[in-house]
Amino acid sequence: MTLRLGRGSFVDTDLLVMAIVNRTPDSFYDRGATFADEAAMARVDEAVAHGAxxxxxxxxKAAPGGDVGVAEEIDRVAGFVAAVRERHPELVISVDTWRHEVAQxxxxxxxDVLNDAWGGVDPGLLDVAAAHDAAVVCTHTGGAAVRTRPFRTTxxxxxxxxxxxxxxxxxxxALEAGVAPESILIDPAHDFGKNTHHTLEVTRRLDELVGTGWPVLVSLSNKDFVGETLDRPVDQRVVGTLATTAVSAWLGARVFRVHEVAxxxxxxxxxxxLRGERPPARTMRGLA
Incomplete structure (x- = not known):
């Protein structure tokens, strides 16, 4: 099925890189490096240049922390979205929010895309998506409350x-609300409402989600399941992330939300x- 993300259309063999741009002062990974407007736009420019x-x-941020109200969240993201749209007219822009007011x-x-990382806790978000013909990422959190960590999850x-x-x-x-079927993605939400054993099991059986027919998005980048699996701190999880990325792509995931774009x-x-869907960039060895 062709995947339509706002102004972007992608065939089922396209493997898409979704670059993370955090407008937060307390992100677990970049610690506020792109909170300021200029730094955030530089991150967007770099991500585009590297193939996002x-x-x-x-x-x-997804983790527990200081309260961020609706007005503050809008202030952090809405104007910046407009600035990115002006600077990169053809770029597909997603916003990570669970609130319908922010979505609007x-x-x-x-x-172009509403990435609801908290599993539809605000049903009004789907109405906004339908009204604006926006795509929606449908996640699984196992009923976890917004911005909480899993605790003895079963x-x-x-x-x-x-x-x-x-x-x-x-x-x-999402379909019942009027979101176009070609604009719906599903996301198992690695680590959200899950311990490391749960997340690893979901990853090794990702083909079962691919088999539903919906395009699968995975957000793997530098997460705790990688850190616990390899006993590595946050700044040493890139290798484990890329290994999981390769396996997930082989099993059929189509969109990859990441920090390391290149x-x-x-x-x-x-x-x-390797799957035969893209030719090598160049071939010389043994041909001359």
């Missing part, structure tokens, strides 16, 4: 079945070539 297909702009403002400013049934049922239900609600682009290009 879309950017994902967020105004509230960023869609009016030019956003699933009555198989975790992958729970993820599948959850994202399919969210996708159904490295991810090369990883995905290598997977696409």
């Amino acid at each position: 297909d879309l950017v994902d702009i967020g105004g509230v 403002e960023v869609c009016a400013a030019g956003a 699933y009555a049934q198989d975790v992958v079945a729970d993820v599948r049922d959850g994202v399919l239900d969210y996708a159904r609600r 490295e991810t682009r090369q990883t995905l290009d290598m997977v696409a070539t």
